[in-house]
Amino acid sequence: MSVTIKCKGCGATLQTKDVQKVGYALTLDHDYCQACYKLLHYGDVHEHFHPEDLPKLSQDAVVFMVSSVLHLDMLFTYPVYRYEPNLKYVYLINQIDLLPESTNLDEMLKNMIIRAKQMRIPYHDIIMMSAKNPYDIKNLEVYMQNFSEKNLYLIGVQNSGKTTIFKALTKDTHALAFSKAGLTQEALIKNIGKRQIYDMPGLYQKGYVHQFLPYQIYKRLIPQETIKPKIYQLKKDQTLFLEGLVSISVSNDKQTVVLYVKNSLNVHKTNITKIENLLKEKENNFDIYVDDYEEKNFKITDTKMQLTFADIGFMHIQGPNTIKVTYPKGMHISLSEALFK
Template identity: 30%
Template sequence: MLKRCSGCGVILQTEDDTKAGFVKDLSHELCLDCFNLKNYSKVNSVTIHPGEMPVIKEEALILYVLSINHLSLRLKYRLDRHFPNSPVILVLNHIDTLDSSVNLNKMIQKIRQEANKLQMKFVDIVPISALQNKYIDVLMESMEYHQKNRNVYLVGFQNSGKSLLFKRIANRLAIETTVLSGKKPGLTLADFSIPFHGAKLTDTPGIYLPGSIASFLPFDAYKDLLIESRVKPKIYQLNEQQSLFFGGLCAVSYLEGGFKGIACYASNALEIHRTKYDETYEKFKSQQDTFKHQIKDQKFVKKLFKLNPDIAYELAISDFAMVHLKGKAVIEVYLPDTMRVVLEEALY
C-alpha cells in the first residue's frame, strides 16, 4: 500500500532524492522537503509542483480563496462552469497587505458587479487574513449558513493561503491537522480533510499559475519579493518616454499619456529605478547585474498596452509587482516572454 507524506500528501518514495516524496526510510511520516520545512524552515528551492483546477463532481460548497496579490486574475476561471451545481464563497485573503486607505466594501461591490455581468454568482464575499488570524470566525459563520449538509472544498491558486486558512479553521474546531503551510507555492500535493458540521472540509492542491516568479528564480532568490505585509505604494510622477526598472526582472515604460502619477505596489526588497526610455533596453541589460534580483539567460520581449480614458487600471507583473494608473496612456512592458503580465480594471 502506498504511503503519503503527512505534511504535503505526496506519495513517499526512497528511489530518487531529487524527486518529490523522497525519504531515506518509509517508516518516516514526512518527506524530506516537509521535514526540512517543519524543523528548519528550509524549503526545496527549485522544484515547482504543477496543479490544476480540482475536479469536484458532487454538489458541494466551494470556498474560492483568492489572494489580494492575485486580484488581477479574479476572472480567470468561470467557476460556474467548473462547479455548476455548487455555491461559491469568494474568500479574499491577505487583506493585511492592503494600504489602510483601501475601502473593502467598494472593492467587494466592484467584484459583485463584474461577476453579475458574467452571470457568475458568489453567495458571499468574505475578506480575511489567514496570516493574522482575522475574520476567520466571520467566514465560518458564512460557511455554516451556506453549507446545508454539503461537503466544503477549499480551492485557489498556489500561494493563496488555503492551507494556512485550513489550519486556522481546524484550530477553531479543536481538530489537529498535519498539513504544512509556507511561503513557497505548491506545498500541498494531495487532499486533506477534517470533519465540519456533519460533513467534511477539504483542502485541495493549489492551482499552478504559469509565469510566476518561481518559474524563473529559485525560492531563496525570490522569497523576499513575496508580499506578506502591508505595502505602501511608491508614487512616481512620470513624463512620457520614461521607464521604471523593477530590479533586473523587468521594465515598465510610459510612452504616451502626458504627465501622470503612477503607483507601484511591491516588496520593499525590490529596487525600482526611474530612467529615460530606451527602445532597445540596452541600459536595462547593462544594469541587470547591479540589482539584487535579476533574471538572466531568458528571452525578453516587449508587450504593449493601450489604456482607455477615465478608467483606473492595475498592471500585475507576475506575482511580485502591481502598477496602478489611470488612462489614457500607452504602456510598454519589457520582460521574459513567458512571464505573466495582466491588465485589468483596478479594484482599489
C-alpha cells in the same frame, strides 16, 4: 493490507523507493517527505511538481474559491463551476491585510460583484478576509457551519493562502504554508465540526515568478506585510525599473502612477533610452534579473487601470497614456480595470 501514509506537510503519499519522485521519505515513520522536511528545517527547495488536473469533487459540497488580492486580475478566470455546475461557490478574497488601511473595501466588493455579473459567474457569496486575522477566521468558521453540505473545498491559484486558512480553521500544526508554489501535492483533509475541509493543490498559473527565479529569490519579491503604496510622477519617456525584472515607461508628460509592491523591493527611475544598456550589463546593474526579456505596449484610457506584474504586485494608472513594459519573457502581465482607488 497496505496502508497509505500521507506527508503531513504537502499531502503526498509517502514512498521510499524513488528519491526523484514526489513523496520520497527515508522511512514511512516520518511525518514529512524529504522535500517538505528540507523546506521546513533548512529552507532548501526540491521542486515539487504542479498538479494539472482538478480532482473529482464530491457533489455534497461547497467550493471556496480562494484568491489573493495580488491575483485580482485573475479573479473569476478559473471556471471550476463549468466542471461542477451543481455545487455552491463562495469566493474568498484573501490577504486583504496586504492592502493599505485607506483602501475602500466596500467599493472593492461592489466592483467585484459588478465584474462577476458581467462575466456571468455563479456565486453564493463573496467574502473579503485575512487568514492572519483571528476574527476573520472565526467568522469564516461560523459561516461554514451554516451550510448543510458535508464537504468544504479550498481551491485557488498557488500561493493564494489556502493552506494558511486551512491551518487556522483546523488548528493543524503540520501542514506547511510557505510562499512556495506547488507545495500542496494532494488534498489535506481535516474535520471541522461535522464537516470535512479539503485543502486542494494549487491551480497552476503560467508566468508567475517561480517559473523564472529560484525559491530563495522569488520569495523575497512576494509581499507578506501591509503594502505602502509608492507614488511616482513620470515625465515623457521616463522609466521605472522594478529590480532588474520589469520596466514601465510612459509616452505622455505628467503621469502619476501608484505602485503596490513589497516595501523592500528596489525601484529606481531612469530613462527609456537606457533600458537596453542597463539590461546588456544586467549582472552589474541589478541584484535580481533573468536571461530573456520581451516588450509590450499598453494603451491606457481615462479610466483607472491596474497593470499586474505576475504575483509580485501591481500598478494603478489613469490615462490617457501609452506605456511600454519590458519584462521577463513569458511572464504574466495583464491590464484590467482597477477594483479600488
